[in-house]
Amino acid sequence: MNDHRNADEVRVSFLTHTATATQPMTLTFPGQHYPATRMRRLRATPFARALQREARLAAADLIWPVFVCPGEKQRQAVPSMPGVERLSIDLLIAAAGEAVALGIPAIALFPVIDSADKTADGRAAWDERGLVPRAVQALKTAHPELGVICDVALDPYTVHGQDGILDERTGAILNDVTVEALVRQAQVQAAAGADVVAPSDMMDGRIGAIRRALEAGGFHQTLILAYAAKYASAYYGPFRDAVGSAAQLGGAGKETYQMDPANGDEALREVALDIAEGADFVMVKPGLPYLDIVWRVKQQFGMPTAVYQVSGEYAMLKAAAANGWLDERKTVLEALVAMRRAGADAILTYYALAAARWLKDAHAA
Ligand code: PBG
Numbered sequence: 001m002n003d004h005r006n007a008d009e010v011r012v013s014f015l016t017h018t019a020t021a022t023q024p025m026t027l028t029f030p031g032q033h034y035p036a037t038r039m040r041r042l043r044a045t046p047f048a049r050a051l052q053r054e055a056r057l058a059a060a061d062l063i064w065p066v067f068v069c070p071g072e073k074q075r076q077a078v079p080s081m082p083g084v085e086r087l088s089i090d091l092l093i094a095a096a097g098e099a100v101a102l103g104i105p106a107i108a109l110f111p112v113i114d115s116a117d118k119t120a121d122g123r124a125a126w127d128e129r130g131l132v133p134r135a136v137q138a139l140k141t142a143h144p145e146l147g148v149i150c151d152v153a154l155d156p157y158t159v160h161g162q163d164g165i166l167d168e169r170t171g172a173i174l175n176d177v178t179v180e181a182l183v184r185q186a187q188v189q190a191a192a193g194a195d196v197v198a199p200s201d202m203m204d205g206r207i208g209a210i211r212r213a214l215e216a217g218g219f220h221q222t223l224i225l226a227y228a229a230k231y232a233s234a235y236y237g238p239f240r241d242a243v244g245s246a247a248q249l250g251g252a253g254k255e256t257y258q259m260d261p262a263n264g265d266e267a268l269r270e271v272a273l274d275i276a277e278g279a280d281f282v283m284v285k286p287g288l289p290y291l292d293i294v295w296r297v298k299q300q301f302g303m304p305t306a307v308y309q310v311s312g313e314y315a316m317l318k319a320a321a322a323n324g325w326l327d328e329r330k331t332v333l334e335a336l337v338a339m340r341r342a343g344a345d346a347i348l349t350y351y352a353l354a355a356a357r358w359l360k361d362a363h364a365a
Pocket residue numbers: 151152153154155163200201235236237238239240254309310311312
């Protein structure tokens with residue numbers, strides 16, 4: 001509602017939603033009303049639009065999530081994620097070279113584990129000669145400047161596809177036993193040379209436990225990117241196809257550890273705890289349906305904040321583009337810049353390479 005006091009200011013009253021209350025608020029903008037103020041003047045020319053642009057998107061903001069599979073010269077398409085391939089380490093090295101050339105600062109590794117290596121406790125997750133440690137070593141040797149982020153979670157390694165270890169009798173996911181396993185996994189990743197360990201499991205206390213273990217092990221520089229506000233989202237479906245945990249889960253959900261999509265205040269509590277426990281970056285996931293959470297987290301904590309444009313978001317854009325229903329380049333860049341506007345410093349996206357190319361072309365044009 002506009003409330004016109006005098007010619008030199010514009011007052012706008014609205015309701016603002018904070019963690020604890022909804023309050024009326026009034027903002028006063030300097031300036032005058034129409035026709036002295038014509039908002040369209042600043043939109044009339046490309047140069048003026050460029051100068052008043054608030055959020056920027058660059059390749060340097062992007063993190064590329066990749067799926068690494070066993071073997072050599074392996075390249076497997078993921079049907080629910082057109083354009084995304086599971087790559088064996090040798091091919092991943094070449095792909096990572098493209099990311100480096102495009103100015104993408106980091107990649108996030110997700111393993112595809114042979115079913116024969118999956119167990120109830122996910123023990124392959126802390127095998128020093130496992131797929132992830134070998135991939136990290138190869139990547140850091142070939143591309144030392146590329147940041148390597150490792151997922152800390154058991155779901156690719158468990159026969160049941162859950163991120164935790166189950167109580168055999170009740171089937172409940174055991175928090176503290178799982179945290180011990182995650183600590184071992186993170187130690188192995190750090191020892192292999194991972195720059196960042198990124199717990200995506202949503203167990204309680206795992207950030208603190210991992211931080212203590214890293215400090216004790218002399219890994220003072222290993223960063224922790226906490227999947228701090230991670231929701232129990234149906235948008236992870238295609239990812240579960242990619243890592244092969246969908247079949248294992250068999251329709252079971254993750255609601256006892258991932259967050260309820262209806263909650264916002266709870267996300268702030270989760271983020272506060274992860275910061276207190278020693279996270280260097282915090283993440284909100286998924287992306288576009290949760291930009292209010294990104295905004296609140298960034299406003300509240302001012303932490304380096306990442307957002308994950310997850311597999312389902314990618315699949316939706318791909319499907320619409322493939323049907324000719326959406327302009328892929330424009331919709332993807334719009335979604336990504338919206339994440340930056342909401343407060344994200346870094347964005348994990350399967351579109352990282354494509355987006356970096358589009359941004360480069362736009363620059364050259
Ligand atoms: C599991 C994990 C998931 C994703 C990243 N790590 C899926 C899940 O929680 O079931 C999802 C990423 C995506 O959908 O792109 N630890």
